[in-house]
Amino acid sequence: MSGTGAPGGADVPESEKVEVGLTAEEVEAYEALQEKVRQGRTLQLTMQAPRRGKPPRHWADLDPEQRREAVLEAGLPRFRADQLSRHYFERLEAEPGSWTDIPAVERDQLATAFFPDLMTSVRPLSCDAGTTVKTLWRLHDGALVESVLMRYGVAGIRASGSGRSRTTICISSQAGCGMACPFCATGQGGLQRNLSTAEIVAQVVDGAARLKAGEIPGGPGRINNVVFMGMGEPLANYKAVLGAVRVLTAPAPHGLGISARGITVSTVGVVSRIDQLTAEGIPVTLAVSLHAPDDDLRDELCPINTRWQVDQVVESAWRYFLATGRRVSIEYALIREINDQVARAELLADVLRRDGGWGWVHVNLIPLNPTPGSKWTASKPEDERAFVRRLQARGVPVTVRDTRGREIDGACGQLAAAER
Numbered sequence: 001m002s003g004t005g006a007p008g009g010a011d012v013p014e015s016e017k018v019e020v021g022l023t024a025e026e027v028e029a030y031e032a033l034q035e036k037v038r039q040g041r042t043l044q045l046t047m048q049a050p051r052r053g054k055p056p057r058h059w060a061d062l063d064p065e066q067r068r069e070a071v072l073e074a075g076l077p078r079f080r081a082d083q084l085s086r087h088y089f090e091r092l093e094a095e096p097g098s099w100t101d102i103p104a105v106e107r108d109q110l111a112t113a114f115f116p117d118l119m120t121s122v123r124p125l126s127c128d129a130g131t132t133v134k135t136l137w138r139l140h141d142g143a144l145v146e147s148v149l150m151r152y153g154v155a156g157i158r159a160s161g162s163g164r165s166r167t168t169i170c171i172s173s174q175a176g177c178g179m180a181c182p183f184c185a186t187g188q189g190g191l192q193r194n195l196s197t198a199e200i201v202a203q204v205v206d207g208a209a210r211l212k213a214g215e216i217p218g219g220p221g222r223i224n225n226v227v228f229m230g231m232g233e234p235l236a237n238y239k240a241v242l243g244a245v246r247v248l249t250a251p252a253p254h255g256l257g258i259s260a261r262g263i264t265v266s267t268v269g270v271v272s273r274i275d276q277l278t279a280e281g282i283p284v285t286l287a288v289s290l291h292a293p294d295d296d297l298r299d300e301l302c303p304i305n306t307r308w309q310v311d312q313v314v315e316s317a318w319r320y321f322l323a324t325g326r327r328v329s330i331e332y333a334l335i336r337e338i339n340d341q342v343a344r345a346e347l348l349a350d351v352l353r354r355d356g357g358w359g360w361v362h363v364n365l366i367p368l369n370p371t372p373g374s375k376w377t378a379s380k381p382e383d384e385r386a387f388v389r390r391l392q393a394r395g396v397p398v399t400v401r402d403t404r405g406r407e408i409d410g411a412c413g414q415l416a417a418a419e420r
């Protein structure tokens with residue numbers, strides 16, 4: 001979850017916001033949300049998505065058996081199902097016009113029945129010398145969501161960072177978010193609706209196709225990691241998110257063949273769903289946005305805490321680790337003079353400590369974007385350093401997240417800001 005949900009992004013110049021294809025009303029609505037965040041207003045927590053604007057059924061919404069049945073029902077040979085999957089998931093050809101091994105009449109029939117237009121790119125924005133690309137999507141009912149592709153370790157491009165070459169895509173799971181975190185523009189916009197499995201998968205297919213086509217500096221490549229850290233609370237849209245995880249991890253031709261270990265599902269602490277995910281036995285990485293180690297503060301920063309408190313959230317994350325062996329990420333947005341005191345670092349270590357040491361957990365500290373005049377702004381550098389030092393002194397594995405894509409308000413830098 002997370003994301004600013006920023007259609008256009010707070011740091012995009014005014015002239016460019018209009019140019020990216022947003023309507024004047026959309027720009028105005030987004031700015032109103034930012035103002036609400038600055039003023040510290042808060043919405044109510046909403047767990048239930050409004051039933052509106054259900055997207056049309058798409059090939060990626062179906063499992064392999066349903067795809068075969070659907071093709072037979074359409075009066076076409078069964079083998080067409082695998083052919084279609086190969087085009088969409090393996091060759092990443094989302095345009096039916098390019099499926100020349102299927103007769104044109106059948107192609108049109110299949111395209112109409114199973115490949116409706118789910119979303120259109122309003123316009124991609126890029127930074128970090130083209131290695132970070134944020135795409136703002138308009139869904140069939142006008143809702144806006146975003147995805148961010150980040151390529152790391154590209155030889156010759158310093159802005160892409162160091163280390164081994166890899167690509168991560170950060171995707172959205174809901175239009176808006178019902179979790180009402182007061183420092184997040186998405187949260188202050190409320191929940192519009194859940195995305196379908198196919199709408200989630202389509203964000204990854206698009207990113208994978210761009211990489212494959214060599215559109216991102218560094219030559220043709222593949223997606224290594226998918227993080228559900230764009231707009232929305234993934235575990236509040238459990239069924240569609242799990243459906244997407246299954247399609248993303250299914251081997252070709254039925255899915256994208258991405259390793260479950262390369263997928264991170266984040267949550268602000270929907271404990272009942274963390275337990276459900278634990279029972280699935282899929283070794284994805286779980287990221288829990290904690291943001292505060294004490295209930296008093298967390299009630300304010302993450303209203304879901306009034307339902308499941310810090311101890312319950314950490315305990316469910318611990319159970320996830322015990323069941324899957326996957327180290328859990330604890331996300332903690334450092335907010336100036338709100339949650340960045342050394343005493344809270346100490347308390348965070350107390351809360352996370354489990355028998356057997358620190359092998360079960362890793363803390364990611366997320367620097368907020370500096371927002372002058374807002375109650376929610378970046379910690380002072382000395383406070384950030386002191387917080388890190390105290391965690392390290394306690395032996396807690398900790399990283400300060402890089403703020404990739406910040407200049408375009410990239411979901412995963414600002415998303416960071418937003419929620420993680």
Ligand code: SF4
Nearest residue numbers: 002177181184187419
């Ligand atoms: S920060 Fe909170 S409100 Fe914002 S997207 Fe994440 S869970 Fe939702």
